[in-house]
Structure formats: C-alpha cells, structure tokens
Amino acid sequence: MGHTKGVWGSSPSDSYERLADRFRHTFHRIREGSVQRELNRKLLYEEIGWLKDIGFGAVRIPKEKGGFGATLPEFFNLLIELAEADSNLPQALRIHFGFVERILGLPDGGQRDRWLKRLADGALIGNAQTETGESIVGSYATTLSTREERLKLTGVKYYSTGTIYADWIVVGATNEEDEIVTAIVPATAEGVDIADDWAGFGQTLTGSGTTTFSDTPVDKDEVLSRESYPKYGTAFVQMVHLATLAGIARAAARDVSAAVAERRRTFSHASAARSAEDPQVLQVVGRVHSQAYAAGAIVLKAAEALQRVCDLEETAGDTEYEDKVKDEADVEVSQAQTVVTGLTLEAVSSIFDALGASATARSKGMDRYWRNARTIASHNPLIYKERIVGDYTVNGTRPSIGWQTGIANK
Known part of the structure; x- marks a missing residue:
C-alpha cells in the first residue's frame, strides 16, 4: 500500500518531504513531552538544544553557506509542523528567523559572510525590541552611545521572546544621531x-521576559541600520505567528480525534452508544479538522506572496512594481491574519464540545491550545488588520513597514 500525505494537503514543493524528514524525528520527541512541560513550566533548553543539533536554525541559509536552502513556503510549513509539536518553539525562534532574513538581504561582504557562518554553525538569536513605560512610539529609550571610546548599550526591554535561549541578542536602540539602529550583542x-x-497565561515557555542592558559593550561592526530591514520583514514575523496558530489548530484536531476514538463514556441522551459512532460528535471533530486544514492552507498561500517579494530582493527592477508586490504581500498576510486567527480560536474551543467536562482536567493540558492561541492572536492587534486591508483596497493606502508600541507623540 502506498504512503499518502494525510489530510493536510500537498507539500509546498516536490523536495519538501525530503527536507522535512530531517527534522520530524526531533519534532516527534518534542511533542511527546509537551503536556508535562506545560504543566510543570519546564523551560525549553533541552528542546532548543535538539533543534540546534539538527541545524534547524539554519533551514533558510543557502546550501552553499552551510544551511538547507528552504524556500519560504517550505519554511513556514516546517514551522506549522513544529508548532503542532509545541507552539512555544516557533515563537521563541521568531526573531532568530527574522534576523536570518535580514542577514540574507545584506549585500555581499564581510558582515553578511560572518553572520551566515555563525548562523550555519548553530548560533541562535534572541530579541530585545519592545519597551514599556514612557517610551514613545517610533523611538527607543534604549541608547547606543560612545563612552570611553567604546559603544555602550543602556536600556530595559520587555517581551524579550526567546532571549533566554539565545547566543546573541538583537537590540533596538537610538544612537547619538537620534537614529533607530539595531545593536547585536552576545547574550x-x-x-x-x-x-x-513572563507572566502571561499562554505561551509560558517562550522566555518572553525582561532584558536589561547596563553599559553593555557593542562592537562597531555589530550594528545594523534600519535600512537593512528586509522589505518583507514585517509580514515575515507576522507569518511566524500565523504558522504557529495553524500548528496549534492541527495539534488540537489530532488530539480531539484520538480522544474521541478512545472514549468509552457517553450520555443517556447521546446519539450513539460510543462517541466514535455519534454523528454529532463526529461533526464537531470534522469541523475542527476542516478549520485546521483551512488555516494551514491560508498560511501557505500567504507564504507564496512573501516568496515573490523575497525573489525581488535579488534583482534590480522597476521600483514602483516592486513596491506594489511588497504592499500586496503585506495585505495578503493581513487578510490571512484576520481569518487564520478566527479559525484557530474556534477550533481550539470546539474540541471541548466533542469531549465533555472530563477534557477540562488540568492533567490533560487541553486548555493550553486555547491559552496559547489566544496569546498569539493578541499580538500586533487583529482589529487593525481588517482596516488596513480595507484602506488599501478602497483608498490605495500603503501598509506601514514595521510597527512599534508606546505612548503616542502628540
């Protein structure tokens, strides 16, 4: 009997299965311990180490530079599979992969080569961007300044996702010319x-805590200008969230199917003697699977749009055309966000309709799907995305490149 690809649809490329097989054994190991890690809040040092050992952080690095050369659709499909195993991991690695895209877009030279080698050798990158308190939108209170003939970094960052697992940290700062720059420092x-x-009710293992820099020395060769940010960078980091949501939906669909198949208890007013034969229960399971399928399909379609922008980075062409391709990709990702979020949140809530009150036992960890999905869905607020799509399609208003939080500078 031949081997099929299951119910999640075809692979994003002819070579995808060969690529994915390099990582699936490790994904399976990660999935096996996901409930206990969640219940005991066991941080992901071991699992991050497994991913480093198989070179997962270099999956987008070109083969000739020591990586796997995955396309963006292939990459995001891998993230869906990883998120199905444990949704904390794609988010913990989100800025790492965003940084990889930034390095890939640099012009040929020493800085690009140096970082591609570090990344291919397994270096992981953490995140120190967001500030709270009195920071103003569009600026950073964190400063990069020259003292004692050395660059020094000073400031406090919050939501430093993945930094606790990282080898290097990318830090958003304001330099002495009042410019936004990125400083890169060893962890x-x-x-x-x-x-x-990090005290959120979901994604509790992402290491999204506070990072403080107190006169931290910075090598002058480890500073990037804002112009080095890739054209598709904003959409890319949002797509990591969407792939994570799609993976959560798949995991919930997988678990509800297995639980219904094993369930022996029923209700006096049920439609069958066993849940596995109850048409109403089967309808719920089918709907959850359909929602997970749709979420994944939408993510991969949006990934194709990002790939088109990525391909433009490699050629000099019509600037107006390139801007339009980039804007359309941003809008596609915004469209995807509004739908994938709804599909996932409904799916992870509906599993309890198929399983009953016993599924709420803390030991089963079913609640993590909703908590984690709700936490991710709260990022880069969903409510603004529909307006952005409408404003573009009606008025031609271009989506903004990048976003920051803070107090409005009125």
Missing part, C-alpha cells in the same frame, strides 16, 4: 541581565 556580554519573568 553573555557584560551588563546583560535576562530575567524569566
């Missing part, structure tokens, strides 16, 4: 303090 550098104080 073990002098003056770096990483706190595990």
Whole structure:
C-alpha cells in the first residue's frame, strides 16, 4: 500500500518531504513531552538544544553557506509542523528567523559572510525590541552611545521572546544621531541581565521576559541600520505567528480525534452508544479538522506572496512594481491574519464540545491550545488588520513597514 500525505494537503514543493524528514524525528520527541512541560513550566533548553543539533536554525541559509536552502513556503510549513509539536518553539525562534532574513538581504561582504557562518554553525538569536513605560512610539529609550571610546548599550526591554535561549541578542536602540539602529550583542556580554519573568497565561515557555542592558559593550561592526530591514520583514514575523496558530489548530484536531476514538463514556441522551459512532460528535471533530486544514492552507498561500517579494530582493527592477508586490504581500498576510486567527480560536474551543467536562482536567493540558492561541492572536492587534486591508483596497493606502508600541507623540 502506498504512503499518502494525510489530510493536510500537498507539500509546498516536490523536495519538501525530503527536507522535512530531517527534522520530524526531533519534532516527534518534542511533542511527546509537551503536556508535562506545560504543566510543570519546564523551560525549553533541552528542546532548543535538539533543534540546534539538527541545524534547524539554519533551514533558510543557502546550501552553499552551510544551511538547507528552504524556500519560504517550505519554511513556514516546517514551522506549522513544529508548532503542532509545541507552539512555544516557533515563537521563541521568531526573531532568530527574522534576523536570518535580514542577514540574507545584506549585500555581499564581510558582515553578511560572518553572520551566515555563525548562523550555519548553530548560533541562535534572541530579541530585545519592545519597551514599556514612557517610551514613545517610533523611538527607543534604549541608547547606543560612545563612552570611553567604546559603544555602550543602556536600556530595559520587555517581551524579550526567546532571549533566554539565545547566543546573541538583537537590540533596538537610538544612537547619538537620534537614529533607530539595531545593536547585536552576545547574550553573555557584560551588563546583560535576562530575567524569566513572563507572566502571561499562554505561551509560558517562550522566555518572553525582561532584558536589561547596563553599559553593555557593542562592537562597531555589530550594528545594523534600519535600512537593512528586509522589505518583507514585517509580514515575515507576522507569518511566524500565523504558522504557529495553524500548528496549534492541527495539534488540537489530532488530539480531539484520538480522544474521541478512545472514549468509552457517553450520555443517556447521546446519539450513539460510543462517541466514535455519534454523528454529532463526529461533526464537531470534522469541523475542527476542516478549520485546521483551512488555516494551514491560508498560511501557505500567504507564504507564496512573501516568496515573490523575497525573489525581488535579488534583482534590480522597476521600483514602483516592486513596491506594489511588497504592499500586496503585506495585505495578503493581513487578510490571512484576520481569518487564520478566527479559525484557530474556534477550533481550539470546539474540541471541548466533542469531549465533555472530563477534557477540562488540568492533567490533560487541553486548555493550553486555547491559552496559547489566544496569546498569539493578541499580538500586533487583529482589529487593525481588517482596516488596513480595507484602506488599501478602497483608498490605495500603503501598509506601514514595521510597527512599534508606546505612548503616542502628540
């Protein structure tokens, strides 16, 4: 009997299965411990180490530079599979992969080559961008300044997702010319303090805590200008969230199917003697699977739009045309966000309709699907995305490149 690809649709490329097989054994190992990690809040040091050992952080690095050369559709399909195993991991690696795209877009030269080698050798990148308190939208209170003939970084960052697992940290800062720059420092550098104080109800293992920089030295060759940010960078980091949501939906669909198949208890007013034969229960399971299928299909379709922009980066062409391709990709991702979020949240809530009150037992960890999906869905607020899509399609208003939080500078 031949081997099929299951119910999730065809692979994004003819070579995808060969690529994915390199990682699936590790994904399976990760999935096996996901409930216990969630219940005991066991951080992901071991699992991150497994991913480093198989070179997952270099999946987008070209083969000739020591990576796997995955396309963006292939990459996001892999993230869906990883999120199905444990949704904390794609989010913890989100800025790492965003940084990889930034390095891939740099012109040929020493900085690009240096970082491609580090990344191919397994270096992982953490995130220190967001600030709270009195920081103003469009600027950073964190400063990069020259003191004692050295660049020094000073400031406090929150929601530093993945930094607790990282080798290097990318830090958004304001330099002495009042320009936004990115400083890159070793996680073990002098003056770096990483706190595990993320207190959200979901995605609790992402290491999204507070990072403090106190006169941290910065090598002048490890500073990037804002112009180095890739044209598709904003959409890319949002797509990591969407792939994570699609993976959560798949995991919930998988678990509800297995639980219904095993379930022996029923209700006096049920439609069958066993849940596995109850048409109403089967309808719920079928709907959850359909929602997970649709979420994944939408993510992969949006990934094709990002690939078109990525391909434009490699050629000099019509600027107006390139801007239009980029804007359309941003809008596609915004459209995807509004729908994928709804599909996933409904799917992870509906599983309890098929399983009954016993599924709410904390030991089963079913609640993590809703908590994690709701936490991810709260990022880069959904309510603005429909307006952005409408404003573009009606008025031609271009989506903004990048976003920041803070107090409005009125």
